[in-house]
Amino acid sequence: MRYQSGLLALLIATSLIGCGGQSDTSSVQMRSAQRTQGGSSPTADDDDVVLPNDRSQYLIESKESGYVITNIPDDGTSRSYSVLRRVQFADVSLALDVDYSSQIYRLYQAAFNRKPDLAGLGHWLAILDSGTSLVTIAESFVGSAEFQQLYGVNPDNTLFLTKLYNNALHRDPDAAGLASWLRAMQLGLTRAQVLVGFSESTENKNALASTVEKGIAYVERGVNYRPVANAGSNVQTTMKSTVTLDASASTDANNDSIKYEWSVINKPSTSLNTLSSVSASKPYFVPDAVGTYTFSLTVNDGVRASRPAIVSISVSAVPIAPIPDTGIYKCSQLTPSVAQALYLAGHTYLDRDHDGKPCEANDIAVESPVIIPSTPTVKQCWVNGYRRKNGTYVNGYWRSC
Structure with a gap:
């Protein structure tokens, strides 16, 4: 058993050199491969924090001594944390134990060539937290319908590796790297182990470093998050132009259906206009007066309502080419x-x-x-x-x- 474990680590370390790793980092990659297969979890001393407002309401700064979280609307009130693992906001959760949590993020990207969905990431992160190894999780990925749709039901090793290079590293395989992985698979490396090798390779880590360095958003199982309203961008337009408001970018981390509620905050004093609907995702109106129209949007998932989002529409007169004075009108x-x-x-x-x-x-x-x-x-x-x-x-x- 000890011999097989050592052989597996050696195979992974050797193969990682063929997919972006350098030979001088092979020992580091080997330790990484051994650790991810063991499913080690964060220590019990790490802190989890629950905050009452949306993620956008806070500034999180990483310091040598830990983290500082500033509540932006609350006069810049700050609190320091010597150790901070996870933060649950009103609208989403954030994993700050990036070295650990990013394993799931990278596995998604490598397997499916896409950003992980929040619920899926939270699901598999909880499984990783429970002690399940990354390779075991990778086996579930390899057996999924999405994986088979991308790679085929039973592709040969060359096709499998070529597609993995394309999806994980966004390039075609180099000859030496492909040969190294083929040799490792011939010696017994499973496709799940190969997937982990790609996801934890130096090349993949470097490609995703800037994406995960400030934390990884996810959805915790059993938590109903507050939806987030998005009223669209401010608009400048002219009289008589139809203006369509757009709430379609509003989100709910739990993927619950949401209802929209628009209201008018202010408009020109002479305007008699109303929105075509106060509950549509894209209501419209035709400005009947020059000035600024300001609208508020809240969305509701049936349990919780979002913070209001504000959008302003600035309306000016229609530019008209002057008509010469012929003396007809005085x-x-x-x-x-x-x-x-x-x-x-x-x-x-x-x-x-x-x-x-x-x-x-x-x-x-x-x-x-x-x-x-x-x-x-x-x-x-x-x-x-x-x-x-x-x-x-x-x-x-x-x-x-």
Whole structure:
């Protein structure tokens, strides 16, 4: 038995050199392979912490002395931990014992070429915590329907290894590495052991180091997490444009179905608009006034409600090409409502003082009659000049009509 264990460790260490490891690190890789097969778990002295707010509400900093967690909304209140293993937030849990927990993350990536789902990661992490070896967990991965769909029901060793290189390391196998793994499998290395060899290789660890270094999010079994509302990005648009709000990025770590609830925080005082629905994931509205519309979104899984998410829609007037003043419309002859309608349609000359309000007293005062010179040719119209509020005179001109 001791001989077989030593042979297995030697085979894994030798093979790891063929999938990204260097010969000078083979002893480290061998110890890693032996440890992961033993299923060692974190010590009982490690601390688990439960915090009442969402993950986004905290700043977690790794220090030489341990960890510092700062509650961002709570005036930056901080607490230090000399040892911190796992943190349960209101919306998700986070594993900070990265060297240990990342074994499951890497195994998912190597086997399935994808980021692990939160529930699946939590499930297998709990099994690893119970003392089950990584190789035993890998056997379950190899026997899964997803694995067989990616690799085939019973591929030969060359095809199996080629696909494992592609999925785990994102490259084709090099000749020496492939030969090394084939030799190891011929000597008795199982596919689950090979999978662990790839997942714990230096090449795979280096590729995922930046992904896991700040902690690994997961879902604990038996915990109902609070859903997280996402109201989408702030939008800048113009009048008369249909605006669609989007809550589809809202999440629930338990994958529970969620219900949406939109509300209006504020809008322009003259606006009479309402959302098409307050419970749809993508309600819409058409702005009827210039200004800012602010909406709040909460989502509910039937047990817990999310913190509100806020989105703002900034609405400006539709840019309109100015229509020349041909003398047809004069402020002195227009009602305020007609003047406003004409102004919005492009008759910007009705606002002589350029304050955004057409046909006020100031505009009428500078709308003095203009002497039109003799028509130079037929089919020509005179565009009246006018004097701005600051005294600058804008010359009239002839144009085709």
